[in-house]
Amino acid sequence: MNPTQLTSPVLIGRDDEIAAITQAAGQVRHGHGRALFVTGEPGIGKSRLVRAASRTVTGMAVLSGRATATGTSMPFRPLVEALNTRLRAGTTPAGPELEPFRPALSRLFPEWRTNDGAGSGTDDSTLVLAEGVLRLLAVLGREQPLLLVLEDLHDADPETLEVLGYLTANLAGLPVLVLATLRTGPSAALDLAYRVRRDHDVRLLELSALTSAQVSQLAARCLRTDPADLPEQLAERLARSSDGVPFVVEELLAGMVANGVLRHHDSRWHSDHDLAGPVPVTVVRAVADRADRLGPRGRRLLEAAAVIGARFPIPVLQTMLDLSPTATDELVHAATATHLLRPDPADPDWYAFRHALIANALLGELSHHERTRLAATAARALTTRYPDLPGELCPLAADLRLAAGDGAGAALLLTEAGNRALAQGAANSAATLLERAHHLLRRGGDRTGSVATLGTLLAALEENGEFDRAQRLVDAVLALPDLPTSEAIALHTRLGWMAFHSGRTADADSRIGAARMLLGPDAGAAQLAAVDVVDAHVLSLQEGRADEAERVALRAATEAQRIPLPEVVCRARQLLALMARRRGFAEADRHLLEIVRVAEEHRLPLWRIRASIRLASNRMIRSGHSEQLRQARDAAWAMGAVHTGYEADASLAMHDVFFGRYDDALRVAGDCAAAMLRFGKMGDLRYALAVKAAAHAHRADRAGMDATLAEFARRGGVDSYHMPIVYGLCHAFCALLEEDRTTARSELDAARAFDERRSTIYYQYGRYGLALLLDVLAGAAGAEEYEEVAAHPAAALRWNRQFVHFAHAALLGATGEPGAAVAALAQAREAATVFPTAHRLGLRLVAEAALEHGWGDPATWLREAELHFQTIGTPLVAAACRTLIRRAGHRAPQRRTGHDLLPTRLREWGVTVREYEVLVLLAERHGNKEIARRLYLSHRTVEKHVASLLRKTAHPHRSALCDYAAAIPPPGPGNEGPIG
Known part of the structure; x- marks a missing residue:
């Protein structure tokens, strides 16, 4: 028998695992997404299990991808390979839920890029891409349930693992079964498998070694005979020497057959050797013997391939060995026929060893000198055949140069590969590549190159939020005795910005302080502007330093605009726009318009859309009209600015609360909260939860409000800058709809105290409107307090303006000016037209005062209010309206x-x-x-x-x-x- 046929046609000893996969597939067909991780030592049969499972789970589309150990893994390779098995075979998927994520998905599928500029401002975070992949799977799964197979994840890049972790946490409701394989032994993939098993009840199938009986069955199947017909003592020796690993069993059998230890004669297998003694061939020797049978050229080809890796490009081998295309094809086909190599289904120019253990066995036969020589030859051949070193070839060439002893050349290639990965949005892979380059350059004495590489590395770490890792690297460079002051300032400033965005304001303050100490009187304007913009953000969070923060931010914006440093201008103006709200929204808008101008001039589309959304939000807050914000939101989604789109959606959800569209507000805020939780954006999550709680509060759903605020607290909301919303728009408003004015005033007092301790950016929580009305009705505020609040710019916001006018009407009515009171009430009603519940609440509150002081037509106002509150299901305030109608001497509606x-x-x-x-x-x-x-x-x-x-x-x-x-x-x- 030909040794190349020595594989079992059936799977041995994995019935329980097949049953687990089949059960999971059945759940998936009913729309319950599942994930399974399969782990075990090399050669234990993970790929065999997956192939058998793919045949077993009928009715599912199988999408398969594999990570490779060639060089440094190419970002997202297993996902691209798997998804392309479907995308290349059918029409491009479409759907409204997929459209905002097309720009992010174009990182995986470049052919999805458009030429209209859409996507040039896309969010590059891996989590946004992960959400896009999740939605893509949902769209593909509508046609047919999916089996997504991702193999050899121990070799996967960090981005693939991040996306996979996201998928496994969010598969509920999707017709998708994820089946992932990885080796045992320390790896990021195994860490992920254990984590998702703990957090998301994902099952981990750990493949054990075959028993002696199963080894006997496997050997019999490989030899196409029955276990009883195996030569005496063969099964025992195979079981002991293979440790129950199927791949080793097959290799041992192949070696025995190739060396004549086993012979097939008269329809049976025989052995003339003493199988009770030591097995005459090891796995390494078996592989070497099979390679030798290909002749010297075949052996050299396999050794050269093994130096490149478990997966390799055929044109490089041809150049390395100076072979003709015909000769190369003959040798590769012969190696494939002997079951040593297999074609790579993803690329016709690439092949792979049938198992990584084969490559390792061949490498084990080479001397250090020969491996170094072959690595240098491979690096030259790779550059000759692919001068631009696209995709995974660049880090592969770097690894080959490093193996050849060329550390400087390897560092340059790693830097180039890291820059490419960062541009692709693969920040984790970029950080790994760039840190290797940074350390190689430092060890090689290239200080300038290492510091330059560190700058790009910090950008990758900032994207990942890895402040501690960045700090360790920066401090090591800052300790260098000959580091120029300008570079030290830049490093402190960069680290300060990272610390601020990581919520570590003390660290940010410390780094900016260190930078300022180094600036000196002759500091350059660019350095000063970069330091100032970070300092201004830190100062803005410190009690009593808002004015100082604004001065520093304005100085940064002015200098950065002159140089120019457009990113610094945009950062500074955005902060100035927020802080200018204290004096009115017109000044804030001027800063935002300047961001739009700078962004258009310097082609910064994401900054342009951010500023446009804030401009539209300001207009909505002032006027109550949301059309402009909805258009800006749609533009953000169209260009792939996913986080910005969700921020706009959350603002629109709060607008829906004010407009009485509570179901819409709950749906949108809930979607935003779920997305922000998946993305890990805790600040945005807290705001979405606050909006959701407000939607419950504005229809007196205390249970819903309390449950949402409990989650808000669990997510770190207590003492966050969203608390004024909680006090005023949630607790206070709900209390008023429960006719509990005492609690409402107490909650508004708490909101004001919080505002005075930590300035808020939310001006509609009550201080400049609702609180004034309640204080006037309680006799705790008079004309002087009214004038003070009415003069504040925030009182002009439409939501606040309605309550200010209601308060004015109550004051005028109480002081004997009924005509003026009615006129003020008309102003209040005009402002309140778009706010149905707040409008009627104002009527209910002022009508009671009007009854007491004898002005206006309170019974008519109360009838209107009572009908509204009865309709939206707030019985307590509706009952109060009916009681007041009767007190006015009128017949109340019978409910x-x-x-x-x-x-x-x-x-x-x-x-x-x-x-x-x-x-x-x-x-x-x-x-x-x-x-x-x-x-x-x-x-x-x-x-x-x-x-x-x-x-x-x-x-x-x-x-x-x-x-x-x-x-x-x-x-x-x-x-x-x-x-x-």
Whole structure:
């Protein structure tokens, strides 16, 4: 028998693993995405298992990709190879959820790039790309469930592992089964496998060695016979010498057959050797013997290939060995026929060893001198055949030069490869390549080159948020005795900016302080501007230093614009725009318009879209109109600025809260929060959660608000600069819809105290509008306080302006100016036109004061408010409106038959609308006196309602009734289901 046929046609000993994969595939077909990691030692059969599984899980499209050990891994290679198995075979996938991510995905598929400039400002983070891959899989999975196979991940680049980690955490609901293989032994891939097993209940299949019986079955299958017909003692020797590793079993058998230890005669296998003694051939010797059978030229070809790696380009071998194309093809085909090589399915010019152990065995036969010589020859041949060293060839050439002893040449190539990886958005791979280059240059005494490389390396580390790693590298360079001062300043400044963006303000302050100490009186303008812009950001977070921060930022912007340093200009102007809001939005807009101008002049599309979105946000805040922001948001999504697009969506969601579009706000804020959580953008996540909580609060859904704010707190929201939103737009507003004005004022006081301690960038939380109205109604503010608030620029914002006018109307009415009060109320209503709930809340509050002081038409205002609050399902404030209508001497609307908002079980028990209103307040464990105050009832009436509720719900005492009430969902459409 030909030794090349000595492989088993069936999988031996992996029934449990196949069953686990089949079960996962069944779940995937029902839309429940799953991931499985397969690990084991080299040769244990991971690839065999995957191939068998691919045949077993019928009805799924198989997308396969493999990482390689050739040089430094090419970013995203396994993913590109896998996805291209589908994309090259069909039409380009499309879908609205995919469109914003096309620019990011063009990093994997260059043919997706457009010529219209879209994508030139794309977010380059790997997480954005990972979200794009997730959505691409979702689109592809609509046609047919997917089996995504990623093999040999121990050799994968960091970006592939980052994307894979993201996928495994977010597969729920997708018809995708991810099947990944990797070796045991320390690696980033194994760390990932253990982490996702712990965090996301991803199963890890650890392949064990075959038992003696299974080795016997495997040997029999390889020899195409029955286990009982194997030569005596063969199975025992194979089991002991192979340690149960299938690949070793096959290699041992191939060696025995090739060397005549095993012979096939008369339909049986025989051996004339003593198989009870030592096995006459090792795996290394077996591979070497099979290579020798190809002749001297074949052996040299395989050795040259092994020096390149487990995967290699055929044209390079041809140049290395000075072979003709015909001779090269003959040798490669012969090596393939002897089961040593296999073609690479991803590229016809590349081949690979059937197993990495074959390459290792061949390398083990070479002397150090011969390996060095072949590496130098391979490096020259690679550059000759591919002068530009595209893709993975550049780091491969670097590794070959390093193996040949050329550290300086290797460093130059590693630097070039790192720059390319960074431009592609593969910051992790870039950092690995550039750090190797940096250390090689330092060891070689090239200080200038090492510092220059460090600058690019810091850019990669900044993208990854690896401040500690950057700090270690910078401090090592700063310790050099001959480092020029200018370079030390630049390094301190760069590290200060990284520290600021990592939330490490103390480290940022320290680095900027060190840079300033080195500046001296003759410092260049560029150095000063770079230091100033970081310093200004740090100062802006320090209590009482806002004015100083603004002066420093303005100085940075002015100098940077003169030099010019466009990125510094944009950073400084963005900070100035935020800080200028204290004096009004017109000045803030001027800074943003300057960013737009600079960005257009210097072709910085991402800065242009960021500034455009902030301009549109300012316009929306002032006017209440969102069309411009929606257009800017759409432009951000179209160009692939994903993070910026989500930021705009979150702002629009808050706008929807103000406009009473609560379902839309909850949906958009929820989507933003989920995306920001996946991206690890904690600041943006907290804002999205605050918006979501506000959407619940503005329809008096306290349970929903509290649950969302609990998550907000878990995500570090407490004491974040989003807290004024929580105090004012969540707690205070919800309290007002529960007729709890005392709590509302207390929450607004807390928001103001926070604002005074740490200046906010959110001016609609209540200090310049709603708080003034409540203080006026409580008699705690008069004309002087009104004038002070009304004069503040934030009072002109449309959301605030409505409450300022309502407060003015209440003041005028209380001081005997009914005509002026009515005119002020008209101004309030004009400003409030676009804010349905805030508008009616203002009417309800001012109407009570108008009744007391005898002006206007409070009954009409209350009827309008009552209808609105009844419609949106806020029963307490609606009940208060009806009570006030009756107090005005008018007939209030009869809502007792309006049981449609009550849960089904309560309706069945005969609970009335008024009893339900009492029950809602019992959920918060209020006493009868407080309930009576809020519902405008007598203490005795509340007692009767509580007694009736105890009887109808069959609860033994008030505490049990309160517990029951707390479990009732908020009123409103969709929440009328039964309660047990």
